[in-house]
Amino acid sequence: MxxxxxxxxxxxxxxxxxxxxxxxxxxxxxxxxxxxxxxxxxxxxxxxxxxxxxxRRRAGLRPARAARRPEPAPEDPRPALPAAAAHRLATLLADRSAGAGGGRRGSAPDLTELLPQWLAAAVAHGYAAPAQLLPSLLDAARGRTDLRPAALAFAGPRALWLARLNADWRFALRAAPGGGAALPGPEDAEAVHRLWQEGLFAERVALLGALRTRAPVRARELLASTWPQERAEDRLMFLDAMRAGLSVEDEPFLERALGDRSRNVRATAAELLSALAGSALAARMAVRAAVCVALDRTQRTPAIVVEPPLECDSSMERDGVVATPPAGRGERSWWLGQLVEATPLGTWSERLGGRTARQIVALPVTDGWQDELHAAWCRAAMRQRDAEWSRALLGAPSAPEAGGPGAVSLAERAKLLAALDPAQRAAWVAGFIATHGLSEAFQLLGVCAVPWAAPLGRSVVDALNIARDAGSYPWSFSGVMGLAERCLDPAETARLEALLAIPDEREDAAPGAGGYWAEAFQRLVTTLRLRAAMADELAPPASTRAPAPVEASAQPPDAAG
Structure with a gap:
């Protein structure tokens, strides 16, 4: 033709x-x-x-050289997932659409909310992900960023291998240090130096973070070698990486960073130095704050007297004090708060007559400065993670919901709770719920360790029961119910059995409330049983378990929950 x-x-x-x-x-x-x-x-x-x-177009193509075959997937040396657990994972991944619609949820568990917990447990056991489920696992992590850390840890090296072959899963490469490439160890000085000098920014940040955990001195030296040439935004990110393993050995470098030309870099350096109780900056701040806060002994009842700074001089600005307050805030109170926040909390006992944190917080403060002073102490306790001061500023759990000696909101109380050990945290929140019920407790429950300790779990169940018996509007407790499904110890299941019946509705109760409560408690019981089954499925075979200590043999088999 x-x-x-x-x-x-x-x-x-x-x-x-x-x-x-x-x-x-x-x-x-x-x-x-x-x-x-x-x-x-x-x-x-x-x-x-x-x-x-x-x-015609296809027939006219010229033969091309065959593409290079991909490298084989890396081996995963971790033990295989038990068969029952693998089946459970397939079920959880297949139910990704559950709970997406509105309306009543019914009594069936929300499997999508159990997937993060299942992944965390599988990672803790050290299992390898089944190869056939890796695509579904990566698809789930692609759609839910909260799943990614645990999903990628469970998926292991094969997830990165797959991500290089499918653009939809490239997030795995971005989440991995150095884009999925193996980072050199601190012993390979030449490779470390080459990557720091020639690597992409994300690779350099990952390298610095890895070195901070294993060889902090080497990481600091590496950063100092190129610090003057780095861009301001990069210097800020590198400085933020120094939070890991922060120690007094970092003080000279951070002191030099106080003179940086970038205000954000200076502020971050000052924050890190103020977290080091023995740093020179912390001592300078303590001297300034001591001039502003003193004990008035002239009255029959001792009180704290406050005289905020008259000016913000250049030395204060160099140490991280921001001179210009936000709109609606007075200059002197703004400067005072920053000085107190950066002062080591241990300073105040000597300054205020040898009193403990609880005694100091209980002292009256003159001229209306109490809220400002206590709020600054709250920020200091959060920054320095001081448990004694956090307990003092939290006050008794029976105090008003947004109260406490130093906390002005429930969000701040939640931050103070984070400085306590898990048992103290759970006990305080349990006391709060016993006094105030559940309507204000949601933020506080979010900082408690999972599974909830027995006293906390009992307080939540009792408060839900009280709300049901009072004819409360049931949907207002759906958030707490969702938390309980994920966080209650499955050992609490027996106590919930009595709550499954539909109660007689009070005349002033919300229409249909009784049926909703029975449905919600049925879902809670079913979910707890499912979580118990998941834990059993993930447990290693009896032949591979370490022998139990003799003194622990008397415990019931489900004592660990």
Whole structure:
């Protein structure tokens, strides 16, 4: 066939693929083809021509060199997941749409909310992910960023191998240190130096973070070697990486960073130095704060007297004090708060007559400065993670919901609770719920260790029961119910059995409330049983478990929950 010949469908070699696409888009009525075969309907003729053109285009491709075959997937040396647990994971991954719709949830567990807990437990046991479930696992992590850390830890090195072959899973490479590439160890000085000098920014941040955990001195030296040449935004990110393993040995470097040309870098350096109780900056702040806060002994009852700074001089600004307050805030109170926040909390006992933190917090503060002073102490306790001061500022759990000596909101109380050990945290929140119920406790429950300690779990169940018996509007407790499903110890299941019946509704109760409560408690019981089954499925076979100590043999088999 020569270059001008016509096919039996009427398509010529001169007719381009673009011409056919244009005719299809505009329609054959608006773009008729002059060489269409007679007697053939125009749309069908266009499709015939497109089919012929497609075959011609494919036949005209030149043979290409075969692409390089991908490297084999890396081996995962971790033990295989037990068969029952693998089946459970497949079920959880297949139920990704559960709970997405609105309306009543019914009594069935929300499997999507159990997936993060299952992944955390599988990672803790050290299992390898089943190869056939890796695509579904990566798809789930792609849609839910909260799943990614545990999902990628469980998926292991094969997740990175797959991510290099599928653009949809490239998030795994971004989440991995150095984009999935193995970082050199501190012993390989040449490779460390080369990556620091030539690597991408994300690789350099990952390298610095890895070195801070294993060789902090080497990490600091590496950062100091290029510090003057780094961009301000990069210096800020590198400085933030120094939070890991922060020690007094970092003080000279951070002191030099106080003179940085970037205000954000200076502020971050000052924050890190103030977290080091023995640093020179902390001592300077303590001297300034001591001038502003003193004990008034002239009255029968001792009180704290406050005289905020009259100015913010250049030395204060160098130490991280921001001179300009936010809108609506007075300058002097703004400066005072920053000085007290950066002062080591141990300073105040000597300054205020040898009193303990609880005694200091109980002292009256003159001239209306109490809220400002206590709020600054709260920020200091959070920054320095001081448990004694956190307990003092939290006050008794029976105090008003947004109260406490120093906390002005429940969010601040939650931050103070984070400085306590898990048992103290749970006991305090249990006391709060016993006094105030559950309506204000949601933020506080979120900082408690999982599974909830027995006293906390009992207080939550009792408060839910009280709310049900009082005819409370049931949907207002759906958030706490969701937390209970994920956080209650499965050992509490027996106590919930009595709550499954539909109670007699009070006249002033919300319509249908009794049925909702029974449904919600049924879902809670079912979920707890499911969590117990998941834990059993993930437990290693008895033949591979370490022998239990003799003194622990008397415990019931489910004592650990």
């Amino acid at each position: 020569n270059a001008t010949s016509t096919t039996r469908t009427g398509a010529t070699r001169a007719e381009s693929w673009d011409d056919l696409v244009t005719a299809a888009l505009l329609g054959t009525d608006r773009r008729p083809r002059a060489d269409a075969a007679p007697g053939r309907e125009a749309p069908l003729a266009l499709l015939d021509a497109a089919a012929v053109a497609t075959v």
